[in-house]
Amino acid sequence: MGWRLAVLLVALPTIATPEQQPHHKAADQPQVLAPGYSVLRFPAPAARSYSLPSLGKAADGVLLDSSGTPATLHELYDDKTVVLSFIYTSCPDVNGCPLATFVLSQVQQRLSSDESLADKVRLVSVSFDPANDSPDVMADYGDSFRRHDIDWRFLTTESEERLAPILNDYDQAVIRDVGPDGELIGSMSHILRVFLIDTNKHIRNIYSPSFLHPDILLADILTVTTDDLPIDQ
Amino acid sequence: MNTYTHRRLSSALIAAFILIFGGASADETCMSPYMAKIVGQEDFVYVWTLGVEGVGDEQDKLVTIDVRPDSDTYGEVVHSLSVGGRNEAHHSGLTDDRRYLWASGLDTSAILIFDIHTDPAKPRLSRKIEDFVAKSGGVVGPHTNYALPGRMLLTGLSNSADHGGRTALVEYTNAGDYITTHWMPTDDNLNGAEKSGNFADGYGYDVRALPRRNVMLTSSFTGWNNYMMNLGAVMADAEAMQRFGNTVVVWDLHTRKPRKILDVPGAPLEIRCAWGSRSNFCFTTTALTSKIWLIYEDGSGDWQAKAVADIGDASKIPLPVDISITADDQQLWVNTWNDGLTRLFDISDPQAPVQIMEQKIGAQVNMVSQSWDGERLYYTSSLLANWDKVEAPDGDDLQYFKAYSWQDGELEHQFTIDFLAAKLGTPHQMRFGAYSLYGK
Numbered sequence: 001m002g003w004r005l006a007v008l009l010v011a012l013p014t015i016a017t018p019e020q021q022p023h024h025k026a027a028d029q030p031q032v033l034a035p036g037y038s039v040l041r042f043p044a045p046a047a048r049s050y051s052l053p054s055l056g057k058a059a060d061g062v063l064l065d066s067s068g069t070p071a072t073l074h075e076l077y078d079d080k081t082v083v084l085s086f087i088y089t090s091c092p093d094v095n096g097c098p099l100a101t102f103v104l105s106q107v108q109q110r111l112s113s114d115e116s117l118a119d120k121v122r123l124v125s126v127s128f129d130p131a132n133d134s135p136d137v138m139a140d141y142g143d144s145f146r147r148h149d150i151d152w153r154f155l156t157t158e159s160e161e162r163l164a165p166i167l168n169d170y171d172q173a174v175i176r177d178v179g180p181d182g183e184l185i186g187s188m189s190h191i192l193r194v195f196l197i198d199t200n201k202h203i204r205n206i207y208s209p210s211f212l213h214p215d216i217l218l219a220d221i222l223t224v225t226t227d228d229l230p231i232d233q
Numbered sequence: 234m235n236t237y238t239h240r241r242l243s244s245a246l247i248a249a250f251i252l253i254f255g256g257a258s259a260d261e262t263c264m265s266p267y268m269a270k271i272v273g274q275e276d277f278v279y280v281w282t283l284g285v286e287g288v289g290d291e292q293d294k295l296v297t298i299d300v301r302p303d304s305d306t307y308g309e310v311v312h313s314l315s316v317g318g319r320n321e322a323h324h325s326g327l328t329d330d331r332r333y334l335w336a337s338g339l340d341t342s343a344i345l346i347f348d349i350h351t352d353p354a355k356p357r358l359s360r361k362i363e364d365f366v367a368k369s370g371g372v373v374g375p376h377t378n379y380a381l382p383g384r385m386l387l388t389g390l391s392n393s394a395d396h397g398g399r400t401a402l403v404e405y406t407n408a409g410d411y412i413t414t415h416w417m418p419t420d421d422n423l424n425g426a427e428k429s430g431n432f433a434d435g436y437g438y439d440v441r442a443l444p445r446r447n448v449m450l451t452s453s454f455t456g457w458n459n460y461m462m463n464l465g466a467v468m469a470d471a472e473a474m475q476r477f478g479n480t481v482v483v484w485d486l487h488t489r490k491p492r493k494i495l496d497v498p499g500a501p502l503e504i505r506c507a508w509g510s511r512s513n514f515c516f517t518t519t520a521l522t523s524k525i526w527l528i529y530e531d532g533s534g535d536w537q538a539k540a541v542a543d544i545g546d547a548s549k550i551p552l553p554v555d556i557s558i559t560a561d562d563q564q565l566w567v568n569t570w571n572d573g574l575t576r577l578f579d580i581s582d583p584q585a586p587v588q589i590m591e592q593k594i595g596a597q598v599n600m601v602s603q604s605w606d607g608e609r610l611y612y613t614s615s616l617l618a619n620w621d622k623v624e625a626p627d628g629d630d631l632q633y634f635k636a637y638s639w640q641d642g643e644l645e646h647q648f649t650i651d652f653l654a655a656k657l658g659t660p661h662q663m664r665f666g667a668y669s670l671y672g673k
Contacts, residue, residue, distance in 0.1 A: 032510060035445065042447040050488035053413045055384065055406050171383060171407055173330045175672035189672075191269065191330050193383060206383030208267050208329070210444035216487065 034095040034209040036103045044215035047222035054202040059169030063155040066139035080122040082197040088129035089141045106214035108150045123152040130157045198224045261605045262560045265380035269331045272605045275665040281325040281336040282658045289656030293322040308648035325662045326378030337375035353666045360409045368411040369403045388437045391457035398436035398456035418491040430496030436478030441504040449486040452501040453478020464620035483536045495538040505558040523547035542586040555600045568598045596625030602663040610637045615659035632659045
């Protein structure tokens with residue numbers, strides 16, 4: 001971390017909420033965890049009491065599953081309600097990719113107690129670091145989180161060239177961090193986006209760290225699995 | 234994207250970007266909490282500018298000003314992109330990933346989407362939305378362009394049925410596709426909201442979100458009939474003066490349902506929320522009654538409104554316009570358009586703000602934007618085409634962009650760009666840009 005950057009970050013208010021925190025924090029700054037790690041501090045929305053209009057069709061793309069077999073996003077969406085998360089396994093920011101995986105693991109816990117709902121839902125985690133996140137790496141990563149009775153897939157892509165159109169279609173900007181001499185240092189800067197996609201392959205919500213919470217996600221899943229949004233919306 | 238020069242890296246470090254979690258915004262401290270923030274030196278200020286008959290090409294334009302102190306073109310207009318007509322250019326806003334700048338027109342209801350990430354020094358027009366009124370179901374006058382995750386929320390000021398103040402919130406995807414419309418609650422349709430006082434006018438103006446409390450606030454101004462009328466004519470028309478907003482609405486952020494309508498009489502305009510994790514309050518100012526109002530969550534979790542300070546002498550109609558809260562929630566800049574003053578309030582006790590300084594900026598002053606660290610402030614002059622002053626005392630600037638530094642209690646002038654002399658038009662909303670946001 002450059003000296004000038006550190007100075008700037010130290011100057012940030014220590015009362016900053018997770019939403020306000022920089023990607024990289026100085027070591028002596030307190031870390032404010034995103035709401036998804038704790039009890040929701042306001043009443044969760046009552047499922048089906050509100051609507052989640054379509055944000056458009058979820059794009060397709062070619063991936064590799066954790067056994068290295070090609071798979072498309074639309075095949076994965078199948079007739080399921082899907083929670084799609086873009087991550088990379090070496091992400092160092094507790095309020096970034098680890099938050100997404102933690103919240104999905106909490107959703108997984110809730111689904112495990114509702115078999116009929118669990119049958120309708122698929123969790124999908126896709127790496128945007130194909131150079132380091134091979135299918136084997138994704139398999140190992142997934143084994144750390146996935147329950148045997150829940151449909152949670154961990155995928156990657158064959159190459160940056162395969163990945164780029166997917167990130168573009170999902171409006172997922174990713175910048176590779178570099179060191180003082182321009183060398184890649186392994187971490188990436190990105191906005192965390194998690195997508196809720198219905199059985200018609202329409203995006204119904206996009207989550208950021210400030211409201212990516214299992215209680216909210218469950219309410220939204222219940223809302224879209226039971227509504228009758230027209231296919232052509 | 235993966236290769237950077239050393240110069241670029243330095244730039245990236247100076248203007249650290251916060252992509253996973255945005256910083257706070259008083260412009261950089263006043264924007265959506267979902268947005269990436271520039272916490273160091275901004276490189277450019279984008280100024281959404283009204284075209285004026287007889288001035289240059291007479292078109293609305295996005296003007297890019299270089300504000301890098303070490304640049305050969307520091308303090309100069311480095312790019313100007315005209316958009317082919319006049320729309321009553323007013324407010325603008327950035328998408329959550331800060332790659333696009335949305336700028337809207339209050340008269341035509343056009344929305345221009347500019348790509349600012351491909352070349353931050355040379356924005357280019359990416360898309361123009363011309364069917365906002367039809368798509369939204371009759372909303373007129375898109376005002377605030379506010380970033381939500383993966384989407385933009387626009388406040389309306391009016392409607393196509395009577396061009397009065399009843400209006401709505403309208404959602405679009407980041408790509409510019411219409412999603413849905415949420416009409417403001419009225420006496421005829423409270424839509425489940427609690428009417429806590431005398432008013433449920435259905436008017437709109439600004440919007441801000443407090444995600445940690447699942448709260449969204451909207452304020453209220455006036456409709457097309459008034460904001461497109463000459464200001465003197467409005468002031469002289471008793472009936473027109475009755476058609477200003479008197480409400481702030483508290484919404485459920487997640488469900489987009491109105492929860493409570495608060496009386497805030499006198500046209501509450503800009504809303505600025507505190508950033509502290511336990512600071513559950515926001516400020517607004519009323520244009521007609523010249524007061525600072527505190528909108529706050531009380532001990533029981535209910536939201537209330539309270540007038541907490543006067544801004545100048547209301548009888549002299551100072552007309553408070555833009556406000557800007559500092560990143561530490563300790564101070565609030567308040568511009569008063571009519572006397573051209575910027576005023577600084579100590580808000581360390583949000584229940585009792587105290588004005589601690591004031592300084593003349595020009596013949597009129599509207600918008601103020603400050604850097605994250607509060608050390609740089611930028612001002613523009615234009616309010617509305619038909620409300621702006623047309624002449625100024627000798628030596629007093631009329632239509633300008635001005636840069637100041639703010640250190641040790643001194644607001645020190647850095648440079649001025651006279652927008653009329655430069656044949657640009659009249660400048661309104663400012664937004665910051667930086668190469669480092671895009672790894673450049």
